[in-house]
Amino acid sequence: MVHRYGKDVFRFARSQLPSSQDAEDVFQETFRTLFERGRSFIDEADAKRWLFATASNHCKHFYRTAKRKGATPLDPTDPVKWVRGKTTMTIYQGEPYYDSYHDVWDEVNKLSPAPREAMYLYYVEDYSIDEIAEITHSNPTAVRVRLHRARRKLKLAMQERRINGSGTISPGNAFD
Structure with missing residues (x-):
């Protein structure tokens, strides 16, 4: 085991x-x-x-x-790298941009524990909504809401990265 x-x-x-x-x-x-x-x-x-x-x-x-x-449970300066070196291409205003999973997961690590857990189980471990609900002892609607809110926060964060020029991320529809 x-x-x-x-x-x-x-x-x-x-x-x-x-x-x-x-x-x-x-x-x-x-x-x-x-x-x-x-x-x-x-x-x-x-x-x-x-x-x-x-x-x-x-x-x-x-x-x-x-x-x-009284401890701080997560240090955002020490992000976990779940996926390294992979990229995806999206089209933003007619131009291709390459989204780095590294940048996306840096933003995921800034989420609170419940949405981060749902994102990890859904996207990395490939569990369904119902399976995540069973694992986390919550109901499927709560898992859907966590994923929806996490995607919305990620989309805004990635758009801000693009606007500020702090990454090579386009807002695209990667999180829609």
Whole structure:
């Protein structure tokens, strides 16, 4: 189980938490919980969903604990790079522009935890709205709203980057 899903669970935890050490703690707690409960699964998809749900719960516990301790849960100057080196082309005012996933995920990292979690599970792990709702213990409508609001914020942020010249991003319809 650890060999099969360990990297995915760690990457998910790292996308939600401020440091690799915190992500390692969540990784260990997630698999400790699995081994302590001796849980069996119907299929691999069920196992992966359970692992993400458990990791999500441990991340939320981290934020609750950090809030009580007065810690800052996410350092925006230390962004997680989920996808590196890929680009997409969009057309903006008749001219092609290349959108860097690196720039997009830098903006995703600035979102609050719930929308960032939904974006990661939807776009990186390729889960459906219903599966994300099951993993995050929320309803599908809430997940849709989180994704919609996150896309809207990202679209505005990317437009601002383009206007300010701080990136090679076009507003295009990448987030419509």
